[in-house]
Amino acid sequence: MRPPSPALRAADLDRADPLARFRAEFFLPPGQIYLDGNSLGLLSRRAEASLLRALDEWRTLGINGWSDATPPWLTLADGLAAQLAALVGAAPDEIAVTSSTTTNLHQLLATLFDPAAPRKIILADSLNFASDAHALGSHLRQRGLDPAAHRREVPSRDGRTLREDDIIAAMTPDVQLALLPAVLYVSGQLLDVGRVTRAAHARGIVIGWDCSHSVGAVPHDFGRDGVDFACWCSYKYLNAGPGATGALYLNRRHFARAPGLAGWWGVRKDRRFALAHEHEPAAGAEALHIGTPHLLSLAPLQGALEIFAEAGGVAPLRAKSLALTSCFMELIDTELAEFGCSVANPREPERSGGHVALAHPDAWRLAQALKAAGVIPDFRPPDIIRLAPTALYNTFADCAETVARLKQIFLTRAHEKFPARRALVT
Secondary structure, three states: OOOOOHHHHHHHHHHOOOOHHHHHHEOOOOOOEEOEOOOOOOOEHHHHHHHHHHHHHHHHHHHHHHHHOOOOHHHHHHHHHHHHHHHHOOOHHHEEEOOOHHHHHHHHHHHHOOOOOOOOEEEEEOOOOHHHHHHHHHHHHHOOOOHHHHEEEEOOOOOOOOOHHHHHHOOOOOEEEEEEEOEOOOOOEEOOHHHHHHHHHHOOOEEEEEOOOOOOOOOOOHHHHOOOEEEEOOOOOOOOOOOOOOEEEEOHHHOOOOOOOOOHHHEOHHHHOOOOOOOOEOOHHHHHOOOOOOHHHHHHHHHHHHHHHHHOOHHHHHHHHHHHHHHHHHHHHHHHHHHOOEEOOOOOHHHEOOOEEEEOOOHHHHHHHHHHOOEEOEEEOOOEEEEEOOOOOOOHHHHHHHHHHHHHHHHHOHHHHOOOHHHHOO
């Protein structure tokens, strides 16, 4: 007897999916399979409703929206911080929903890095997102230090992943602070946050994590792991919209530190509108707010997080995410290996984030052909197609159909009609 086809097996898995009902919450691109939620999550009806509500309150209440909106604009960021705290294993007062990922990283560095300390090295890695490297370099220059001498990057042995032993070995006595990605944005590798954090603390190093590719897809427990700080965006797996407000985490052991970048919204609430020129910082991570909250960028996050709460938090989403990526990897192995495709991300669940990294020498043209065939992936140089099946709105049928369309592209050589990427770069 022949085994069931991938399409039939996918249909059975979809029928048994306890999260299937949330797919109807999202605006799915007509006629397309959307697999780029690790770059930009789709709009949900709840996020749209909360944004439209904020616009309506602005229209009808004007300035009184700060006190009379539902919830009042004055406290919207605080309420969202409490909701995000539940997703990352933190206390609400350790979270600030504010600014963007890179701005928040600058704030955390300004608050936690001491250029006068004997240790002056910031430890990073060679595979992190470029903006983090830019922030580290510019911060060191602002502190009068040379990035070439004071930023150390742990190299990758294969160009795709990092070895935690290599990271720990780089934690020499001259390192003051470390910044690492929880999930590597190209390969999707998930680092052991707890193990690396414990190693850093054993060596007297303050350590933080960029969780932009993990929050909303991978469970975190910052409190249990003892993380010093973290930052992340909300437009990927949290589905809060392009350029949505980011968030930061500051462990309470650092609450006594004055904010490195002070602004009026970081003043304690009972004194904020006194407008005194002496900065009186709020308690906790709230002190790291700088300017007025971006209400129209906060509003969609309110609706988006309602879905996470209704779904039961990150744990059930992680279970489905692992099942979806496992389905993808199995199909790549059985259906696409003969065409030169391979899986470039770690396969073990404890080392895998929310997306599959499909490697192929002609990845650029294959990604363009997939888009033409109605599948929206993401290309990362030199040879990776990122496929991110998002638990709230993607299906096992999406995985099977994507592989079927990619196989058809190979069989018809449809990708060859697209120019090579180097011909498009000037």
